[in-house]
Amino acid sequence: MTETELPSRYDPHTAASTWSAKWEEAELFKGDPERNDPAFTIVIPPPNVTGQLHMGHALNNTLQDVLVRYKRMDGFNTLWIPGTDHAGIATQWVVKRNLEAQGIDYRDLGREAFVEKIWEWKAEKGGRIVEQLKRLGVSADWSRERFTLDPMLQKAVTEHFIRLYEEGLIYRGQRLINWDPADRTALSDLEVIHEDAKGEMWSFAYELADGSGEIVVSTTRPETMLGDTAVAVHPEDPRYQHLVGKLLKHPFFDREFPVIADTMVEVGFGTGAVKITPAHDPNDFAAGERHKLPMINILNVDGTINAEGGPFEGMTVLDARAAVKARIEALGLFRGREDHAMSIGRSQRSGAVVEPMLSTQWFVSMKPLAGPARAAVENGATNFIPKQWENTYFSWLTDIRDWCISRQLWWGHRIPAYYCEACGHVHVSREAPEVCASCGHAVVPQDEDVLDTWFSSALWPFSTMGWPDKTPDFQAFYPTSVLVTAFDIIFFWVARMMFAGIHLTGMVPFKDVYIHALIRDKDGQKMSKTKGNVVDPLEVIDQWGADAFRFTLLAFAAQGRDVLWDEKRVEGYHRFTTKIWQALRFSFLHEYGYDAQGEMEFGPYDRWIQARTGAAVARVREALDGYRFNEAAAEIYQFTWGEYCDWYIELSKNTLYSQDSSEARKNAVKHTLFTTMGAIVRLLHPMMPYLTEEIWHILPGTEGFVAVAPFPKASEFPEDAAVLEEVALVQDVITAIRNIRGEMELGRKVELTALVASPALLEQLSRHAGSLADLAGLTLGALEGRPAGAATAVIRGEELVIPLDGVVDFAEEVKRLDKVLLKVEKDVQQLSRRLSNPSFVDRAPDDVVAEVKGKLDAATVRMETLRASRARLAEAL
C-alpha cells in the first residue's frame, strides 16, 4: 500500500458501519462461561424501553464501554449484558395516550387486549434505544440482550416475591400510601417529587360539643376537614390543657371527635392545635394509630370526594376546598388566613398532585434488609467511587421506611397472590392454585395489581443471568465487577439491588459502584425538553462521529463534578482524530522498504519515544484503574499530539530523509513509528473504538482486531534515563532557538548559528546537528571571540551565542533579554527568600530544600549569563 491509497481524512461514519458489522460477525463481545480467565462483568443500567438516547445514557454507556474494552484487551473474560426495562407506568402511559389519540379508552379494551397492544408497541418502537446505543459503539453482548419482562426474568421476580413473603418480609396491609389520581395507582415514596408552592394557612374553629367554647386550627388543605377525627394539642401547652379529652363537633356532619394530647404538636407553630385527618396525612396517620382514631377516607380513586364528603361528594379536591371554605365562612367559623410557603408532592410520571391515602397494598419490610446492605458497604465488600456517595447511600438506608410495591397498573409483573373468592384465604405461590387450600373453593383469582418496576430492576445483576437457576452464566459472571450509574438512582436502584442481591444470592451484586456526573448545558442548567436545551447525542455523532463524541464525554468526566456540555470541545477532539490520521499517513509515506524482521539500528530518538510510551502507558493504566477517565484521555491526547507528533515524528525526519542514514537506521525508525502508533491505537481503543480499529488494520505487522489485541503494558517499552536526559537537552535548545525566532519575528528562511563556549556541550549537541537544523534551522559552532551583536540563550547554565549581525535590530534583542531577565530575577529572588528562611531549611524535608537549592543555582547562573550578554549587547549599540 502506498500513501495515495490512504484517504487524506478519516471518515468516522464509514469506519463505524464497517467495524460494527465485523465485530458482530466475529462475535468478539460474546461472553464465554467456559473460559478460564478472570471474569469482568458489567450489567447495563437498563434504559426504559420507551426511552430515547440522551446525553446521560451516552456518558453512562461510554464509561462502561471503556472499562469493558480495556479489560477485554487486558485478558479478562468480559461480559457486558445489555437490555431494557419495561418501565411500568411510563410505558403504559405512552400506549394509553396513543390509544386516546385514536379515540380509544384503554379501560374499554380490557386488560388482556391492552397488554397485547403494549407488546405490539414494544415490538415496533421499543427497540429504538437499543439501536441508538449501538451507534455509540458499545461492545455489549447483544446475544444476551434482556428485557425485564422476559420469561426468565419474570421467573426471578416471582421467586423474589415468594421468598420474601415466606420469610415474612413481604406483607399486605392497610397503610397510608401515595396515590396518583391521574394514573390511579399507588406510588412509592421515591416516585413522588416535591416542589415548592405558595399556599395559605387557613384557620377555622371547631366548637366544643358542650357549647363551652372553641378551638382554632390552621390548615393548608381545608377540604381534609371532611375526614378529621381529632384535634391534637401538645400535652404541656397551658392554653389547651383544660380541653384535652373534651369532644368537638364537626360543623357539617353529625359527628363528634376528641381533643387529644400528643407531642407531635409544635407549641409555637400556628395556633398550637392541629386538626387530625388520619386517612390523608402521614403524620396524622401515625397519630391516628397511637390514639386509635377512626380513619375516614374521603377520596375516590380518581381523586374526587367520595360519599364521606356528604354534600361535597363528586367534587375535585380543589373545588371541594373552595366549597368547604365558603361553607365554614357562612357558619361564622373562619378565623383568618396568611400566606404560607409549602411543598406539594407530584407524581414523577404523571405530574398529578399526589394524595396521601389510606389503602391496602403490598409492602416490603425494609429494616431487616437494609442492615446487611449497609454493612456490605461499611466493610468494603462494595465500594462507592467517588467515596462520598456512600453517605447518600447510608442516609437513605438508615431512615428507611417500608416499600410499597403494588401498582394498580396492567403492564408489569403480576403479583403472584391469589385470593379465595369464598373464604378470602390468601395464597402466594409460583403457580395459580386450582382450589383454595383453606376451603377447597374452586375460584381463586389472582391479584389484579402488578409490582413496582424497581422490584424487578433490583434483581437485574442476576436475573439477567438466569437466577434462581445456577446457570453457567451465573456461576461464571456473578457477582458483577462494577456498576456504572448516576447518583440520582442510588436510592431507586443501587440500594435496592444491594439488599436484594445480598438477600437472595448471598453475595453483593457488584464490587464497585462508579457514580458519574450528570450532564448539564453550558450554563449549568439541567437539560430538559421544556427548557429546550437538550443536546441530542445522535446529532453530535452524525456531525462529528462517535470517536470524537466519546472522547469528549470522557475528557469531561472528572469525578465528582457535573459535566457542562460544550459542543466546541467535540470539534477539538474531532481534530485530534484528524491529527492521528495524518500521523498515520506520514508513517505510510515511509512504509516502502520497511521490514519488521529486518536489521534495525535504533537511535536515541527511537529509544526516547519508547521510554516515553512506557511512561504514558503506566499513567493511562493507573488512571483507568482508578476510574479517572478524564486523566486517561488527557494523557493519551498529550502523549500522542505533544510527544509522538510534535517531537518524535519531527525528529525522525532527519534519519528518514537523509542520504547518509543506513538502511538499518531507517528500518528502525520506521519500525518505531509503526509500533508506537500501534501502542497509541491500543491505548486509545477503549475510547475511540472505530478510528483505532481502522488504523490497526492498516498498520503493518498487526493481526486480528485491536478490540481483542493486548492492552499495552509499560514493561513492553524499555526505560532509558540517559536518553531521556539527552533528548530533553536537544528539546531545550530547539525551544530556546524557536523562542528567539518567534520573538524576533524571524522566518524559517533565516539560518541561525549557535556558538557554544563549552566544548563538552558543543560535542553533545553536535551529535544532534541534523535535528537542530531541521527543527530550529540551527547550525553549531565553537565560540571564539565575541561577535559584535548576538542573541543569547542559556542552556544548562551554558551560554549559546547566536550572532545576529545584520539580521535584526539589537535593540530588539535587548528588549527580549530584559523580558527574560525580569522572570529569572523574580525566580532568583523568590528562591533565595525561601532559602534564607531558617525555619524552612530546618523543617522542610531535605529533598525539598535540595531541590530549591538546585533551582536557585541554575537560576543564578542563568541570570548572570543573561546579564553579561545584555551588557555586551548594550555596548555594541
Add this chain to the structure above:
RNA sequence: AGGCGCGUAGCUCAGCGGGAGAGCAUCGCCCUGACACGGCGAGGGUCAGCGGUUCAAAUCCGCUCGCGCCUACCA
C-alpha cells in the same frame, strides 16, 4: 431544617500541601515534502472574600458571599 457539591486565564475545565495548568478563544510569524481541521512562538490569573493551621496553602480548617443539587412529617 439537615446534608452534599461548586466558585482557578475571556469561555469550558484539570490540579486539591512544596515555584499557577490544558483545550478553545486572542495576538504575532510560517502555505517547511503527515496535517492550515496544521506548525512555531507570545500575551493573559490578588486560584470568590476574610481569618486560621503550617517552614510552605489554589490545595487543610473556620466564617462570609454567590450558584447548584439531594434529603425531610412543619399542620
